[in-house]
Amino acid sequence: MGWTIFYLCLIILIPLSMILVKSASLGWLGFWRAVAAPRALAAYRISLEASFIAALINAVFGLIVAWVLVRYRFPGRRIFDGLVDLPFALPTAVAGIVLTTMYSEHGWIGSRLAAVGIKVAYTPLGIVVALTFIGLPFVVRTVQPVLQEIDVEVEEAARSLGAGLWQTFRRVLLPELLPAWLTGITMAFARALGEYGSVVFIAGNMPMRTEITPLLVMIKLDQFDYAGASAIALAFLLISFALLLAINAMQRRLGALPALR
Amino acid sequence: MAGTASIPLRNVPGASLGVRRDPRSVRWPLIVICVGFLALFLLLPLVAVFANALSSGVAAYLRALTDPEALSAIRLTLLTAGIAVPANLVFGVAAAWAIARFDFTGKRLLITLIDVPFSISPVISGMVFVLLFGAQGLFGKWLMAHNLRIVFAVPGLILATIFVTFPYIARELIPALQAVGSEEEEAALALGASGWKMLWRITLPNIKWSILYGVILCNARAMGEFGAVSVVSGHIRGLTNTMPLYIEILYNDYQLPAAFAVASLLTLLAVVTLIAKSIVEWKFEEDTASVIAVSKPDPS
Amino acid sequence: MSIEIRNVSKSFGQFQALKDISLVVPAGELVALLGPSGSGKTTLLRMIAGLDFPDTGSVIFDGQEGTRREARDRGVGFVFQHYSLFRHMTVFDNVAFGLTVKPRKSRPSKEAITKKVHELLQLIQLEGLANRYPSQLSGGQRQRVALARALAVEPNVLLLDEPFGALDAKVRQELRTWLRRLHDEIHVTSVFVTHDQEEALEVADRIVLMNEGRVVQEGPPEQVYHEPANAFVYHFLGSLNLFHARIEDGQAIIGEPATVSSAAPNGDTPMAYVRPHLMDIERFPKSRNHFPGRVVRINAAGPLVKVELVTERGQTVQVEISHERYRELQPAKNEMVFVGPREMRVF
Numbered sequence: 055m056g057w058t059i060f061y062l063c064l065i066i067l068i069p070l071s072m073i074l075v076k077s078a079s080l081g082w083l084g085f086w087r088a089v090a091a092p093r094a095l096a097a098y099r100i101s102l103e104a105s106f107i108a109a110l111i112n113a114v115f116g117l118i119v120a121w122v123l124v125r126y127r128f129p130g131r132r133i134f135d136g137l138v139d140l141p142f143a144l145p146t147a148v149a150g151i152v153l154t155t156m157y158s159e160h161g162w163i164g165s166r167l168a169a170v171g172i173k174v175a176y177t178p179l180g181i182v183v184a185l186t187f188i189g190l191p192f193v194v195r196t197v198q199p200v201l202q203e204i205d206v207e208v209e210e211a212a213r214s215l216g217a218g219l220w221q222t223f224r225r226v227l228l229p230e231l232l233p234a235w236l237t238g239i240t241m242a243f244a245r246a247l248g249e250y251g252s253v254v255f256i257a258g259n260m261p262m263r264t265e266i267t268p269l270l271v272m273i274k275l276d277q278f279d280y281a282g283a284s285a286i287a288l289a290f291l292l293i294s295f296a297l298l299l300a301i302n303a304m305q306r307r308l309g310a311l312p313a314l315r
Numbered sequence: 316m317a318g319t320a321s322i323p324l325r326n327v328p329g330a331s332l333g334v335r336r337d338p339r340s341v342r343w344p345l346i347v348i349c350v351g352f353l354a355l356f357l358l359l360p361l362v363a364v365f366a367n368a369l370s371s372g373v374a375a376y377l378r379a380l381t382d383p384e385a386l387s388a389i390r391l392t393l394l395t396a397g398i399a400v401p402a403n404l405v406f407g408v409a410a411a412w413a414i415a416r417f418d419f420t421g422k423r424l425l426i427t428l429i430d431v432p433f434s435i436s437p438v439i440s441g442m443v444f445v446l447l448f449g450a451q452g453l454f455g456k457w458l459m460a461h462n463l464r465i466v467f468a469v470p471g472l473i474l475a476t477i478f479v480t481f482p483y484i485a486r487e488l489i490p491a492l493q494a495v496g497s498e499e500e501e502a503a504l505a506l507g508a509s510g511w512k513m514l515w516r517i518t519l520p521n522i523k524w525s526i527l528y529g530v531i532l533c534n535a536r537a538m539g540e541f542g543a544v545s546v547v548s549g550h551i552r553g554l555t556n557t558m559p560l561y562i563e564i565l566y567n568d569y570q571l572p573a574a575f576a577v578a579s580l581l582t583l584l585a586v587v588t589l590i591a592k593s594i595v596e597w598k599f600e601e602d603t604a605s606v607i608a609v610s611k612p613d614p615s
Numbered sequence: 616m617s618i619e620i621r622n623v624s625k626s627f628g629q630f631q632a633l634k635d636i637s638l639v640v641p642a643g644e645l646v647a648l649l650g651p652s653g654s655g656k657t658t659l660l661r662m663i664a665g666l667d668f669p670d671t672g673s674v675i676f677d678g679q680e681g682t683r684r685e686a687r688d689r690g691v692g693f694v695f696q697h698y699s700l701f702r703h704m705t706v707f708d709n710v711a712f713g714l715t716v717k718p719r720k721s722r723p724s725k726e727a728i729t730k731k732v733h734e735l736l737q738l739i740q741l742e743g744l745a746n747r748y749p750s751q752l753s754g755g756q757r758q759r760v761a762l763a764r765a766l767a768v769e770p771n772v773l774l775l776d777e778p779f780g781a782l783d784a785k786v787r788q789e790l791r792t793w794l795r796r797l798h799d800e801i802h803v804t805s806v807f808v809t810h811d812q813e814e815a816l817e818v819a820d821r822i823v824l825m826n827e828g829r830v831v832q833e834g835p836p837e838q839v840y841h842e843p844a845n846a847f848v849y850h851f852l853g854s855l856n857l858f859h860a861r862i863e864d865g866q867a868i869i870g871e872p873a874t875v876s877s878a879a880p881n882g883d884t885p886m887a888y889v890r891p892h893l894m895d896i897e898r899f900p901k902s903r904n905h906f907p908g909r910v911v912r913i914n915a916a917g918p919l920v921k922v923e924l925v926t927e928r929g930q931t932v933q934v935e936i937s938h939e940r941y942r943e944l945q946p947a948k949n950e951m952v953f954v955g956p957r958e959m960r961v962f
Contacts, residue, residue, distance in 0.1 A: 072446040122349035145539025147559035215713035248436030251541035
């Protein structure tokens with residue numbers, strides 16, 4: 055018992071407090087300058103925007119995928135179902151290079167899109183693609199079990215009362231799925247915020263344009279600007295933390311409805 | 316009083332077949348969207364890895380894999396995982412058991428802490444180690460005095476990997492232990508078993524599938540970890556490059572087929588992980604199939 | 616609306632749930648589908664509802680073919696065994712649901728819906744609970760809401776699948792009476808499924824007994840109870856004593872008591888079936904069919920006195936006599952008396 059706590063403290067708490075300590079070494083002014091530098095602000099914005107859009111894409115498609123996998127049968131369903139966990143199991147670096155290769159101008163997909171004037175690799179769009187990949191399992195896997203557990207009779211009740219499929223979905227099924235769906239979206243969002251490996255290859259990493267926050271931290275570290283790196287890391291951690299708390303609070307509000315107990 | 320004749324309970328399958336008959340006009344477009352999305356985002360990349368790896372021919376592929384730097388990267392990856400996974404297994408079991416079985420002050424904190432490596436960027440995880448053990452770090456001077464290198468050396472890689480992959484086993488085991496319940500353990504203790512015996516012969520076998528799955532997942536992440544080790548390693552070729560780092564180097568050197576060749580090994584590992592997951596899930600279902608379940612309808 | 620089932624069969628994989636069923640439910644009647652688990656009664660109900668479709672045969676509503684019609688187009692109200700209320704909607708919203716999903720054209724106004732819902736809540740005596748959620752109601756209350764919800768759309772047919780199965784005995788009794796009274800008021804054609812013969816005998820206008828996918832007997836409760844078509848029906852509708860029998864000169868002579876399991880309905884050997892309350896206890900044998908028995912248990916707590924006796928061969932016989940008769944007779948434990956059937960059926 056005591057050993058577990060000891061191990062955990064060693065491994066987690068102390069390292070984290072280092073960030074605080076190092077950032078503090080800049081003093082308030084230095085901290086502010088590092089954290090609010092235009093390049094840093096651009097990095098936060100890019101990270102937040104891309105993660106948000108990727109989470110939304112996964113919200114919509116993840117729901118459809120979960121729906122189809124649970125309710126319908128088609129050849130290869132089992133294989134696709136197993137495949138959903140691929141982003142979880144595949145190393146991020148591998149994901150990074152393969153996505154970049156696929157979406158670059160000479161890639162399988164990139165070439166076709168270039169023909170219509172759409173560039174993916176080395177643009178913010180590329181970041182979104184990579185983050186969508188990384189977040190894919192989250193929505194699907196959180197919604198699937200809930201969808202599976204929904205009592206068929208409740209659906210039958212709605213149907214027997216005259217509701218069509220869309221009405222049944224919107225008024226009976228969706229409210230049941232909502233908490234899990236939101237959880238999945240939040241998890242995908244959180245994951246995307248911190249993602250590094252799969253993004254740095256496809257992003258192009260142009261400061262102010264396609265430079266995500268984790269990369270900026272990495273660059274500062276390479277320059278031995280440990281304090282600056284810590285400051286930015288801390289600021290980003292705080293922003294992410296605040297966001298997740300807010301989402302969590304909203305979820306709790308939904309869960310407080312007696313009906314969803 | 317009721318003279319009901321006893322007829323065996325029959326599980327009428329597909330009793331609700333009717334409901335799941337969403338109209339064709341809804342079903343097929345959705346299936347197409349689903350399959351299209353998954354094929355685009357999952358299947359295609361999988362195929363692309365191997366296509367690119369073999370794009371210069373099989374001979375080149377094998378050469379890339381037997382290159383001495385590649386071999387040392389493979390060795391390092393195996394070493395890292397070989398240490399990180401067992402370490403996390405031991406303490407993951409301990410932590411999960413403490414959380415699932417006991418109530419203590421700070422339990423909430425513990426649970427949140429376990430999730431920390433999961434929720435912060437791997438780059439930040441790696442950075443933290445540099446701050447601790449790097450030349451300018453907290454223990455930097457002490458380490459240099461004793462001629463120990465952690466950051467920019469193998470120990471740092473291993474530590475960073477342990478940190479980042481710690482949650483995978485614990486998070487799998489907590490719900491498993493909660494689901495299994497403590498009655499059997501209590502019975503064992505009442506019968507005179509020691510704490511260790513109980514753990515070894517009762518607790519662990521009960522959650523064996525979750526343990527297996529946690530280990531498989533942890534291993535996949537340990538071997539594939541990139542962000543954290545990228546910060547900690549210093550990219551010293553031949554010395555501190557794990558496979559993911561080596562892939563990055565090859566890629567930046569425009570040696571694409573070679574990069575994909577090494578990547579294909581990790582991809583194979585990922586596929587094996589997915590298959591192992593399916594098997595574990597299937598076994599787990601078999602084990603719990605003794606509970607009479609209402610058979611789920613078979614949608615068409 | 617009347618319902619006709621014509622030659623309906625249904626299989627699930629290897630298992631044949633319904634074997635060529637034909638049945639008529641006259642308009643306005645309350646019919647019980649009674650039978651053991653696996654007899655096909657729920658499957659049949661779902662065929663009527665449109666929640667499942669037969670492999671062969673047809674379902675006809677008021678003379679009009681409706682076998683393949685979707686559930687939502689049949690105008691049926693379905694009440695499930697486990698209520699299946701919408702958890703995240705209030706009682707009001709649950710009851711109003713059917714009305715609010717009607718297509719724009721036929722949808723009543725908000726005021727009309729509110730009025731109707733309150734009327735129904737009054738009918739089910741849950742007026743004040745309109746804003747509660749299902750999780751805040753008792754089982755009996757939930758089932759009443761489920762019923763109101765089904766009635767809200769003014770169905771032509773009301774279908775209930777073991778509606779009281781999940782409730783306590785007392786609540787079950789209350790709701791049974793209440794359902795009967797409700798039906799007497801609104802006269803909608805109703806079919807309900809149950810495995811509880813007491814329930815069926817008490818509530819229904821007509822009982823349809825099913826076993827292994829076939830209709831075994833149908834008719835008004837009195838008929839089915841007093842004139843069972845075969846051993847299965849007799850057995851299902853109440854407790855009984857079973858005896859081997861032989862026929863002599865057109866008269867049935869009962870012999871050794873038999874146990875239910877040994878009396879597999881093979882039909883070769885005649886078996887005599889006697890209800891406990893149709894057995895007499897006498898001090899002296901009054902007929903050829905009286906046999907000796909030793910009193911082992913007397914239970915006088917109830918409307919009838921239950922006397923358990925053991926024959927010479929050690930088999931148990933159950934007898935129920937009125938309290939008057941008991942006072943007359945004064946049988947004591949371990950006393951030897953004579954038992955015999957007043958009425959019996961031989962199959």
